[in-house]
Amino acid sequence: MGKTLELEHVSKFYPGVVALDDVSFSIEEGQVHALMGENGAGKSTLIKVISGAIKPEMGNIVIEGKHFTSLTPGLSKEMGIGVIYQEFNLVPTMSVVENIFLGEKIGNQIMPNFGEMHRKAQEIFAEFGVAIDTDAMVSELTPGKQQLVEIAKTLTRNVKLIIMDEPSASISVADVQTLFRIIGQLRKKGVTIIYISHRMEEVFEIADAVSIMRDGKYVGTKAMREVSRKDLITMMVGRELNESYPVRPQEAGGCVLEVEHLFGNGDRDISFSLRKGEILGIAGLVGAGRTELAKVIYGAEKLDRGKIKVNGKEIKIRSPHDAIVAGIGYIPEDRKNEGAFLEFPIDWNISIMSLPRLSKGMVVAVKKIDELANQFQKMLGIKTPTIKQYVKNLSGGNQQKVVVAKTLATNSNIIIFDEPTRGIDVGAKQEIYQLMNELIKKGISIIMISSEMEELIGMSDRIIVMHEGTVQGELQKEDFSQNKILEYASGL
Amino acid sequence: MKTNKKFNTGEFLRNNMAWVLLVVCCIIFAFISPNFFSLINIINILNQNAYIIITALGISFIMMAGEVDISVGFAISLNGVIVALLMTKLGIPSFLGVIISIVLGIVIGLVNMLVAYKLKLQLFMATVGTTTIFQGLAFVMTQSKTISDLPVAFKAIGQGYIGPMPIPVLIAIILFIMVSFILNKTYIGRYVFAIGGNVEAARLAGINVFGMKIFIASIAGFMTGVGAIILSARLGSVTANMGTGLEFTIITAVLLGGVSVRGGEGKISGVVAGVLILAILSNGMQLARLDVYYQFVAKGIIMLAAIGFDVFQLNRKKKATIKVPVTEELTK
Ligand SMILES: Nc1ncnc2c1ncn2[C@@H]1O[C@H](COP(=O)(O)OP(=O)(O)OP(=O)(O)O)[C@@H](O)[C@H]1O
Ligand SMILES: [Mg+2]
Numbered sequence: 001m002g003k004t005l006e007l008e009h010v011s012k013f014y015p016g017v018v019a020l021d022d023v024s025f026s027i028e029e030g031q032v033h034a035l036m037g038e039n040g041a042g043k044s045t046l047i048k049v050i051s052g053a054i055k056p057e058m059g060n061i062v063i064e065g066k067h068f069t070s071l072t073p074g075l076s077k078e079m080g081i082g083v084i085y086q087e088f089n090l091v092p093t094m095s096v097v098e099n100i101f102l103g104e105k106i107g108n109q110i111m112p113n114f115g116e117m118h119r120k121a122q123e124i125f126a127e128f129g130v131a132i133d134t135d136a137m138v139s140e141l142t143p144g145k146q147q148l149v150e151i152a153k154t155l156t157r158n159v160k161l162i163i164m165d166e167p168s169a170s171i172s173v174a175d176v177q178t179l180f181r182i183i184g185q186l187r188k189k190g191v192t193i194i195y196i197s198h199r200m201e202e203v204f205e206i207a208d209a210v211s212i213m214r215d216g217k218y219v220g221t222k223a224m225r226e227v228s229r230k231d232l233i234t235m236m237v238g239r240e241l242n243e244s245y246p247v248r249p250q251e252a253g254g255c256v257l258e259v260e261h262l263f264g265n266g267d268r269d270i271s272f273s274l275r276k277g278e279i280l281g282i283a284g285l286v287g288a289g290r291t292e293l294a295k296v297i298y299g300a301e302k303l304d305r306g307k308i309k310v311n312g313k314e315i316k317i318r319s320p321h322d323a324i325v326a327g328i329g330y331i332p333e334d335r336k337n338e339g340a341f342l343e344f345p346i347d348w349n350i351s352i353m354s355l356p357r358l359s360k361g362m363v364v365a366v367k368k369i370d371e372l373a374n375q376f377q378k379m380l381g382i383k384t385p386t387i388k389q390y391v392k393n394l395s396g397g398n399q400q401k402v403v404v405a406k407t408l409a410t411n412s413n414i415i416i417f418d419e420p421t422r423g424i425d426v427g428a429k430q431e432i433y434q435l436m437n438e439l440i441k442k443g444i445s446i447i448m449i450s451s452e453m454e455e456l457i458g459m460s461d462r463i464i465v466m467h468e469g470t471v472q473g474e475l476q477k478e479d480f481s482q483n484k485i486l487e488y489a490s491g492l
Numbered sequence: 493m494k495t496n497k498k499f500n501t502g503e504f505l506r507n508n509m510a511w512v513l514l515v516v517c518c519i520i521f522a523f524i525s526p527n528f529f530s531l532i533n534i535i536n537i538l539n540q541n542a543y544i545i546i547t548a549l550g551i552s553f554i555m556m557a558g559e560v561d562i563s564v565g566f567a568i569s570l571n572g573v574i575v576a577l578l579m580t581k582l583g584i585p586s587f588l589g590v591i592i593s594i595v596l597g598i599v600i601g602l603v604n605m606l607v608a609y610k611l612k613l614q615l616f617m618a619t620v621g622t623t624t625i626f627q628g629l630a631f632v633m634t635q636s637k638t639i640s641d642l643p644v645a646f647k648a649i650g651q652g653y654i655g656p657m658p659i660p661v662l663i664a665i666i667l668f669i670m671v672s673f674i675l676n677k678t679y680i681g682r683y684v685f686a687i688g689g690n691v692e693a694a695r696l697a698g699i700n701v702f703g704m705k706i707f708i709a710s711i712a713g714f715m716t717g718v719g720a721i722i723l724s725a726r727l728g729s730v731t732a733n734m735g736t737g738l739e740f741t742i743i744t745a746v747l748l749g750g751v752s753v754r755g756g757e758g759k760i761s762g763v764v765a766g767v768l769i770l771a772i773l774s775n776g777m778q779l780a781r782l783d784v785y786y787q788f789v790a791k792g793i794i795m796l797a798a799i800g801f802d803v804f805q806l807n808r809k810k811k812a813t814i815k816v817p818v819t820e821e822l823t824k
Binding site for chain 1 (some may be wrong): 495567677678679680682685686689692694695696698699700757762790
């Protein structure tokens with residue numbers, strides 16, 4: 001079989017960072033080829049070189065025997081390459097069909113043939129076996145469907161290679177299955193796929209081969225059937241990593257948070273309690289109302305009815321500020337829209353929630369902020385040459401760490417983690433788990449919302465399962481099982 | 493590690509665009525008119541534009557928080573008219589006139605903000621409405637006549653000197669220092685940027701977004717009040733047309749200064765440079781005896797260029813590869 005794509009000695013530099021360091025490797029035609037590596041290893045940068053979004057400083061890109069020193073987005077498209085970026089590139093206020101044919105019209109320029117466009121779009125979705133209204137506005141679709149629109153966008157041309165940068169990070173479990181089915185279909189049609197993910201199970205499920213990157217360097221390529229999970233991790237991290245859920249002495253104390261008959265933000269009659277030094281997991285399918293619940297407790301959405309008690313005392317939380325004062329912190333799941341200030345530096349981001357403490361009077365104490373930011377950079381392993389770096393220039397996983405640091409810096413006693421390990425690499429996941437345990441040791445209590453069943457089971461002391469805006473069941477540690485959780489989550 | 497220790501000229505130019513442009517303008521006019529660089533002329537230009545600088549400082553707050561206010565022109569007219577009527581018709585003393593003007597400025601700012609909040613509109617849309625109301629009120633109150641004979645003490649604020657320094661310039665300098673301090677040194681300033689950068693993230697970070705907007709509207713209103721005082725006092729008389737078109741001059745100046753219409757960034761010193769660029773250009777065109785309507789055309793072009801540049805910068809930034817300050821630390 002031929003090679004769809006070859007890279008020869010490709011390097012890309014940013015100030016203080018070698019994002020790609022003399023990378024050479026090739027992708028076989030018709031394969032699903034996984035690309036793995038830690039946060040900041042250079043995966044997204046590599047993709048951008050192939051898509052023509054950025055120009056490498058050195059090296060060649062070879063597509064079907066043609067050599068390029070760099071590509072442009074137009075050229076890359078013309079060569080049959082389609083890319084789905086880590087952050088979606090759809091216009092939310094336009095319809096599905098308009099997005100799919102954005103920039104390339106069927107019919108002539110003045111009178112585009114909309115009927116034909118709709119027909120083609122519907123044809124693509126029919127082939128996928130999914131129902132999407134081509135007239136619907138993109139902002140009304142679930143993230144999973146938005147992603148299918150992204151894929152459809154690449155299919156309007158004769159595409160040979162589709163690159164997906166962490167496609168599974170922001171969609172539901174069911175949508176991941178649909179995605180995999182479609183990847184299978186595309187592969188059968190001879191389309192090559194590069195698939196980036198931090199989730200090991202996924203890669204083992206769909207990839208034929210995997211290439212590993214570390215610190216901007218290419219480490220190696222393996223056929224999927226000849227590697228183990230452990231081998232992969234060692235290649236990624238550069239040393240052996242013990243992948244397990246760290247144990248902690250179990251000694252939960254008294255109740256720190258009690259929620260009684262809470263109504264609001266679409267959730268109904270929710271009651272539960274959280275004890276000191278405990279991790280309470282919240283399981284449920286996407287749309288079960290978990291984030292909605294967290295936002296009500298955090299004061300970001302209105303509480304219609306019910307009581308919230310902290311340390312036995314009922315308190316009124318009318319705004320996130322009230323919640324923070326009461327010692328409740330929330331780490332949002334939507335990094336780009338709710339978590340990070342992308343246009344500002346790391347230290348600015350980490351300190352923004354804790355400024356009164358880091359100021360003398362009203363004047364911000366720059367030294368204290370530096371100290372705090374440096375401390376968190378070390379603690380969470382945020383990969384950057386300087387804490388003055390703009391957050392938008394960080395890799396996805398490192399942005400996530402900044403968002404986590406921002407809330408941790410408030411010194412809350414109760415912290416709600418909403419999908420804390422989304423887009424984070426294996427090593428960093430372990431670090432976040434360790435960090436949770438350390439927080440617990442300090443007497444902090446944690447609520448963890450997660451769609452990763454394994455992590456919930458591994459980390460929680462207790463799990464409540466939500467379904468359609470209400471609590472469906474509660475599981476004690478000795479009763480944890482994926483089946484039980486799934487049963488409750490689907491409302492059985 | 494590869495490091496780039498070279499001084500990055502492009503980066504410098506981009507960050508200090510307004511000052512670079514100002515210097516270019518100055519050099520050109522120094523050639524045209526030999527008196528341009530005299531101290532007297534410079535102080536003169538500053539004096540004539542002090543009220544614009546002051547008002548622009550206030551509008552910058554609003555634009556850094558990601559909003560646009562187009563009502564300042566008639567807000568200043570209305571403010572000047574009311575205070576002038578109170579002083580000339582009711583004989584209110586000058587110091588009370590000053591206080592009323594400032595309070596009125598703040599009230600008008602708050603009205604704009606609250607209208608936007610209650611109707612869930614962008615401030616821009618709300619001020620499209622309120623500016624027409626302010627205009628109407630100002631004309632009704634003056635019946636399209638000029639109100640002259642302002643009290644001497646009041647006029648002194650716009651026409652007096654302390655040493656060689658005109659009082660308006662002095663006030664502008666003090667307010668500039670105050671605003672720079674708030675924006676660059678205090679956490680309130682960071683909250684303003686945070687709201688401009690990402691409102692939802694700011695809200696979830698526990699920042700009281702509504703409270704901050706009230707604060708921003710008050711500061712901007714305060715500046716408008718001071719601007720109105722200085723303008724009426726300097727002119728010595730007041731008309732309902734006094735502030736016409738000021739809003740566009742100010743928005744252009746603020747954009748030229750590097751504050752983005754999308755908020756979240758910008759340097760306050762650039763705004764001063766922005767005002768001065770426009771001032772010097774119109775000054776120069778007067779020297780060249782161009783009809784005043786040509787000046788409108790020129791201002792319009794500059795405004796488009798400023799907005800265009802703003803968008804251009806944004807696009808560049810999206811693609812920008814180099815954005816880290818190049819420091820020693822990077823070599824580690
Ligand atoms: N525009 C930029 N300016 C400066 N540094 C950058 C820029 N873009 C990327 N980098 C740096 O290049 C390195 C590689 O980033 P990249 O986004 O390719 O990582 P990644 O492997 O995709 O990580 P993740 O799994 O977290 O998404 C990182 O250290 C990142 O901070
Ligand atoms: Mg990435």
